[in-house]
Structure formats: C-alpha cells, structure tokens
Amino acid sequence: MSKKITVFTTNTCAYCAMVKKWLDSKGVKYNVVNLDENPEKQKEIYEKSGALTVPVTLIEKEDSTEEVVIGYNLARLASVV
Amino acid sequence: MADKVHDVIMIGAGPTSLAAAVYTSREDIETLIFEKGIIGGLAAITDQIDNYPGFEEGIEGLQLAEKLQKQAERFGATIELGEVQSVKKDGDVFSLSTTSGELQAKTLLIGTGSEWKKLKIPGEDDFYGRGVHNCATCDGAFYRDKKLVVVGGGNSSAQEALFLTKFASHIDILIRGDKWKASDVLVDEAEKNDKITVHFNTTTDEIVGGDENKVTAVKGTKDGQETTFEVDGVFVFIGLKPVTYFLEGSGVELDEYGFVKTNHKLMTNVPGIFCAGDVRSGATMQIAAAVGEGAAAALSIREYLENYQREMIPNGNGQD
Ligand SMILES: Cc1cc2nc3c(=O)[nH]c(=O)nc-3n(C[C@H](O)[C@H](O)[C@H](O)COP(=O)(O)OP(=O)(O)OC[C@H]3O[C@@H](n4cnc5c(N)ncnc54)[C@H](O)[C@@H]3O)c2cc1C
Numbered sequence: 430m431s432k433k434i435t436v437f438t439t440n441t442c443a444y445c446a447m448v449k450k451w452l453d454s455k456g457v458k459y460n461v462v463n464l465d466e467n468p469e470k471q472k473e474i475y476e477k478s479g480a481l482t483v484p485v486t487l488i489e490k491e492d493s494t495e496e497v498v499i500g501y502n503l504a505r506l507a508s509v510v
Numbered sequence: 511m512a513d514k515v516h517d518v519i520m521i522g523a524g525p526t527s528l529a530a531a532v533y534t535s536r537e538d539i540e541t542l543i544f545e546k547g548i549i550g551g552l553a554a555i556t557d558q559i560d561n562y563p564g565f566e567e568g569i570e571g572l573q574l575a576e577k578l579q580k581q582a583e584r585f586g587a588t589i590e591l592g593e594v595q596s597v598k599k600d601g602d603v604f605s606l607s608t609t610s611g612e613l614q615a616k617t618l619l620i621g622t623g624s625e626w627k628k629l630k631i632p633g634e635d636d637f638y639g640r641g642v643h644n645c646a647t648c649d650g651a652f653y654r655d656k657k658l659v660v661v662g663g664g665n666s667s668a669q670e671a672l673f674l675t676k677f678a679s680h681i682d683i684l685i686r687g688d689k690w691k692a693s694d695v696l697v698d699e700a701e702k703n704d705k706i707t708v709h710f711n712t713t714t715d716e717i718v719g720g721d722e723n724k725v726t727a728v729k730g731t732k733d734g735q736e737t738t739f740e741v742d743g744v745f746v747f748i749g750l751k752p753v754t755y756f757l758e759g760s761g762v763e764l765d766e767y768g769f770v771k772t773n774h775k776l777m778t779n780v781p782g783i784f785c786a787g788d789v790r791s792g793a794t795m796q797i798a799a800a801v802g803e804g805a806a807a808a809l810s811i812r813e814y815l816e817n818y819q820r821e822m823i824p825n826g827n828g829q830d
Pocket of ligand 1: 518521522526527544547549551558560561593595624666672756786787788794795796797800
C-alpha cells in the first residue's frame with residue numbers, strides 16, 4: 430500500500446497534467462510540488478530520480494520504502510500506485 | 511473477443527481527433543478516442559500558440575488542449591488512456607489490439623500525428639531525460655541559469671529555443687545547413703535575442719557526459735573544424751516523422767515518406783479507415799489545419815456510416 434504520493438511538476442508540463450488526470454481517474458489522492466514555485470526542490474527530486482525531467486511521481490510506501498516513476502509511464506504507475 | 515462494435519474509434523487525441531469528435535459525438539455517432547501520450551497531442555506541449563484563429567492574444571498549448579478535450583467530451587466522446595497496437599479488417603468491422611484489450615469498430619480515424627526524429631549520435635540515448643530532451647515546456651525549468659545547445663533549423667527549433675531563454679543563460683543553436691528553414695517572424699526574434707547564438711554549417715556529432723552522469727558538452731563540426739560546446743543540456747528538434755507503426759499489416763497505403771495516403775474524402779485505400787492531421791500525406795502541420803481536417807473527416811465518417819447502416823439492414827436495397 431502507498432502511504433503518500435507526490436507528483437513533481439512545472440507550470441508548463443503537459444505530461445504532468447496527464448499523470449494528475451490519470452491519478453484522479455483512479456481516485457488516488459496525491460500532493461503536488463511545483464518546481465517553478467519551489468525551485469529549491471529540484472535538487473531533491475534529481476537526487477531521487479537521477480533525471481532532469483518532470484513529471485516525477487514519488488510513492489512512499491507503508492513499509493517506508495520508496496518508488497520513483499519518471500515521466501508519464503502508465504504501465505509503471507499502474508503497477509506501483 | 512470484443513463485446514461491442516463502436517461506431518468510430520479515433521487513434522490519437524491530438525487536435526485532429528478532438529475536433530473530429532466534436533462533430534461525430536454531436537451527431538450521436540458513438541465515439542471512442544485512444545491516447546497513449548498527452549490529450550491534446552503536440553499542441554499540448556507547445557508553450558504559446560499565436561496563430562490559432564479565435565484567440566487574438568494567443569493561447570497556451572496546454573489550455574487549448576483542455577478546451578478541445580472538454581468540447582469533445584461535452585457531446586459524449588470518451589477518451590481512453592492507452593495505445594492502439596495494431597489494426598485489421600475483420601469482416602464488416604475493424605479489430606484493434608490495444609493496451610485495454612481487443613476492440614471493434616465500424617470506422618476508424620487515424621489522427622496519430624508525428625514524433626521527433628533522433629540524431630542517432632553517441633550519447634543521445636545514454637543521456638535521454640538526463641541532459642538530452644525533446645520537450646522544452648516539460649524540461650526547460652531544469653536549466654535555470656545554465657547553458658544549452660538546441661539542435662535544428664526549423665520552426666520548432668526557433669520557437670522552443672525562444673521559450674528556453676526564459677531559463678537558460680545562453681543557447682547555441684546548431685544548424686546543419688547554411689540557412690534557417692523557419693518562418694521569418696521566428697528567425698527574426700531568435701536572432702535578436704541576446705541569449706542566442708546561431709551556428710550554421712554545424713553538425714552535432716556527440717553528446718558528452720562527466721562524472722556525475724550529467725551532460726557536460728556537445729561535440730560538433732563547424733565549417734569542417736571540430737568544435738566543442740560546453741553546455742549542461744541539449745534540446746533536439748530536427749524534424750518529425752509520421753506515427754504509423756500500428757498500421758503494419760492493415761493494408762493502409764503510405765506515401766514514400768511514410769505518411770498515410772487519403773482521397774479527397776480523407777479516406778484511405780481501406781474503406782472505413784479515415785485519416786487526418788499531421789500523419790496524413792499532404793498535411794500542412796498546423797493546428798488550424800488539423801482541426802479543419804478533423805471536422806472534414808468526421809463528416810465523411812458520418813456519410814460512410816449512413817451507407818454502412820443501410821447496407822446492414824436485411825432486405826434493404828441500399829438506396830435512398
Ligand atoms: C514544438 C512545436 C511547436 C508547434 N507550434 C505550433 C503553433 O504555434 N501553431 C500551430 O498551428 N501548430 C504548431 N505546431 C504543430 C501542431 O502541434 C500540429 O500540427 C498538431 O498538433 C497536429 O495535430 P494532430 O492531432 O494531427 O497530431 P498530434 O498533435 O501529434 O497528436 C497525435 C496524438 O496521437 C497519439 N498517438 C500516436 N500513436 C498512437 C497510438 N498508437 N495509440 C494511441 N495514441 C497514439 C500521440 O500520443 C499524440 O498525442 C507545433 C508543433 C511542435 C512540435
């Protein structure tokens with residue numbers, strides 16, 4: 430089970446909107462961190478994902494492990510959310 | 511086996527299909543659209559669209575995409591997030607393999623647009639998403655006060671480089687030929703921008719990374735001389751190619767460049783399969799044209815379905 434889901438986005442990123450639409454369609458609750466508004470979070474998400482891209486979805490699980498999904502990857506999202 | 515035959519399945523939810531869906535669903539033609547990427551297609555990832563009629567101040571691509579989606583859904587079109595993997599004729603209907611299972615439809619609209627070409631040079635795949643990008647509106651924000659290379663000499667390259675100047679401290683645009691292939695308005699704006707330097711006759715040969723697994727430089731050849739651009743990232747816009755892989759084995763005819771051929775009714779050589787927008791042979795690669803073609807294809811689909819219905823009625827003589 431996932432405890433907390435965070436989607437890292439920017440103002441202009443259309444794939445981010447798709448991740449949010451997909452999570453909404455599945456009735457999944459999530460937080461959003463907008464990197465345009467919180468540029469200081471960029472380093473944190475780069476360290477977790479190793480990628481210079483958004484969206485990045487961070488899934489923190491009940492057992493305190495984390496899963497990171499880079500981009501709009503429906504197959505990966507469906508398997509970890 | 512599919513338990514329902516859809517009136518029309520549209521492949522791709524770019525401006526083409528979304529416009530077509532406004533027309534079909536408003537005419538009570540049951541409409542299902544498949545989208546494997548972004549609803550709104552390439553228009554959704556464009557920062558600002560200034561040449562789409564009706565928006566005198568221009569409109570953000572993402573906002574236009576949302577408006578197109580809402581308008582299609584308002585009349586009952588359904589959008590399924592998934593991929594159409596193959597298409598084949600199956601008696602009177604078309605069978606589609608999709609990520610949501612096997613589906614059937616009386617007619618199809620191909621509106622799959624195009625995707626970016628790759629440079630096919632060392633480093634491009636290794637650093638993809640970590641220094642090599644195709645989407646400025648997605649990834650530009652990671653390059654605040656950093657240096658970039660933009661590759662390509664067309665409209666997209668000029669337009670995206672201008673968008674990237676919001677973030678980057680400097681951009682080198684590398685163009686293989688000796689001139690731009692972009693519109694004068696964009697070229698003018700790019701060349702006037704202090705943050706942009708344009709390099710003609712320059713090939714892009716290799717993308718180089720450092721210890722941290724990040725891009726550190728781009729190697730190129732300018733006027734026959736090897737040259738290195740020390741940058742943090744590369745955005746590649748060297749042109750688009752039509753998306754038709756799922757048509758393999760369908761019998762749909764393509765032109766010599768891989769675009770789908772149609773007649774004046776926007777129907778392919780396979781009766782019942784229609785095509786419009788950027789993926790169509792002869793397309794003008796503009797949103798206004800894509801929605802116009804989408805509307806025209808929808809009317810042809812309606813006409814085809816009327817005949818289809820008549821032919822399916824037992825003892826019908828197929829005449830008005
Ligand atoms: C950087 C850039 C800037 C642009 N700026 C402008 C501009 O300012 N003004 C203008 O008029 N035009 C502009 N264009 C062109 C415009 O975006 C296109 O003409 C328009 O989006 C074409 O619409 P379409 O629906 O035919 O294809 P697309 O927008 O490409 O949409 C096709 C959709 O099909 C989906 N798809 C593909 N294969 C499958 C499959 N097998 N299963 C399910 N889905 C599939 C794709 O994911 C995509 O979302 C720009 C293009 C680019 C790249």
